[in-house]
Amino acid sequence: MVQWYSNAHDFSTAQSGAGNVYNVNLMPKRIQRHVTPEDKLMPVSRRAFVAGLAATPLLTSVPAAAQAATPAISADRFDPWLEIDSAALRKNVAVVSGLANKRPILAVIKNNAYGLGLTTVASVLDPMPQIKGFAVVKAEAAIALRDAGIRKPVLLMGLFSDRDGEELLRRDVQLSICTDDSASRIVRAAKKAEQPAAAHIYLDTGMSRMGIPYFRALPALRELRGLEIKIEGTFTGFTEASDFDREQLRRFIEITDAARASGVELGSLHAASSHAVFNYADSHLDQVRPGIALFGAYPSDFESERSIATLTPAMRLKARVVRVEQLRAGDSVSYGRNYIAEKSTWIATIPVGHTDGMPRQAVNGAHVVVNGTPYPVIGAVSASHTIIEVGDEPSVNIGDVATLLGPDHPAIHPNQLAASTGTSVYDALMHLNPTLPKVLV
Numbered sequence: 001m002v003q004w005y006s007n008a009h010d011f012s013t014a015q016s017g018a019g020n021v022y023n024v025n026l027m028p029k030r031i032q033r034h035v036t037p038e039d040k041l042m043p044v045s046r047r048a049f050v051a052g053l054a055a056t057p058l059l060t061s062v063p064a065a066a067q068a069a070t071p072a073i074s075a076d077r078f079d080p081w082l083e084i085d086s087a088a089l090r091k092n093v094a095v096v097s098g099l100a101n102k103r104p105i106l107a108v109i110k111n112n113a114y115g116l117g118l119t120t121v122a123s124v125l126d127p128m129p130q131i132k133g134f135a136v137v138k139a140e141a142a143i144a145l146r147d148a149g150i151r152k153p154v155l156l157m158g159l160f161s162d163r164d165g166e167e168l169l170r171r172d173v174q175l176s177i178c179t180d181d182s183a184s185r186i187v188r189a190a191k192k193a194e195q196p197a198a199a200h201i202y203l204d205t206g207m208s209r210m211g212i213p214y215f216r217a218l219p220a221l222r223e224l225r226g227l228e229i230k231i232e233g234t235f236t237g238f239t240e241a242s243d244f245d246r247e248q249l250r251r252f253i254e255i256t257d258a259a260r261a262s263g264v265e266l267g268s269l270h271a272a273s274s275h276a277v278f279n280y281a282d283s284h285l286d287q288v289r290p291g292i293a294l295f296g297a298y299p300s301d302f303e304s305e306r307s308i309a310t311l312t313p314a315m316r317l318k319a320r321v322v323r324v325e326q327l328r329a330g331d332s333v334s335y336g337r338n339y340i341a342e343k344s345t346w347i348a349t350i351p352v353g354h355t356d357g358m359p360r361q362a363v364n365g366a367h368v369v370v371n372g373t374p375y376p377v378i379g380a381v382s383a384s385h386t387i388i389e390v391g392d393e394p395s396v397n398i399g400d401v402a403t404l405l406g407p408d409h410p411a412i413h414p415n416q417l418a419a420s421t422g423t424s425v426y427d428a429l430m431h432l433n434p435t436l437p438k439v440l441v
């Protein structure tokens, strides 16, 4: 099965100015609607990329605006695209579920599902019984999930404006009690929206990033007893420094035990992101909350974590070779002339650059696979181009598919790309340009 997705579909957005400004209030009204169970699930568009593939039932609905934005994608496309491997996503869910001893998974799909496409990923995970729901950090992502017909619980782990709070409750999004005034914001929003409110309590046990500090949380938790907010869960986030994670868990258990002893309803307790799913079984609690592992990348220690369980990268960053040329000894490559040919050699240009998500540091040792062979990146990665050294023979041709990231060769595994470029694997995925067209295979 192959489905094409547009950029806008994956992050129902409005853009303005130089940067990407995602503003729910700028969305076309058509997008800001309730999704009811009766809504039909419809594809944005679909195209047989590989001749002979049969059409199969479609998984997701998409806004009309996204359909209009769908680029023309053809089987001989040179420009980059992102293939999302639904079987790999499902396999990773099964692996995480096994590691967590079948506890429910609250799938973190923030930041455009780590670059893979918010609604593309959600459409694959939503029907899976292991997936209890989804967590995001931005209001517009939560709304985009509902617009795409995602039915499972959606948790917004961030703070929300009054206006967004009301809209989010109308769309049955669970909110976070993450500041001293969050509960009153939720009550206000529920009144305005004339909707019941559900929320998770976010406790800060040492990350000092978001949440109510654990050491002064008890009075605030007690105040929740009289409010019309259904508490579905209570959570914290680890620093992923192993000794301190244990202390954080101790703090979390202490405060949640004390709150429950005071009659405070806390719902399901959760703390474990991918690192803790792999490395800290005691923290799995009632449910786990991983992100990156679902997409097939190891969260911290590639070597040790892959000996615990095998994940499969669920993305392929691809494009077609646009130029093949022979360098003479002394010829240079790209800006800054970082590469000077010592002898005659063949090079090829791939139309994927750092604006697409290929790290600039790829020249430090990354590879691109063409026809099954990994070739080193040379020169400098520019905004829209990456150059590879092919060797003594012109063994690649214009139009050959180049894969820059994916499961098909160890040299382009996301953790390997991160390692060989000295970047974080989170950056390697989350910096994939959200406008890359997606194809779900």
Ligand SMILES: Cc1ncc(COP(=O)(O)O)c(C=O)c1O
Binding pocket: 108, 157, 236, 237, 272, 273, 274, 275, 289, 290, 291, 292, 293, 299
């Ligand atoms: C609060 C919270 N929980 C869970 C996650 C998932 O983390 P990971 O992708 O490492 O599994 C994140 C992501 O950073 C997060 O911010």
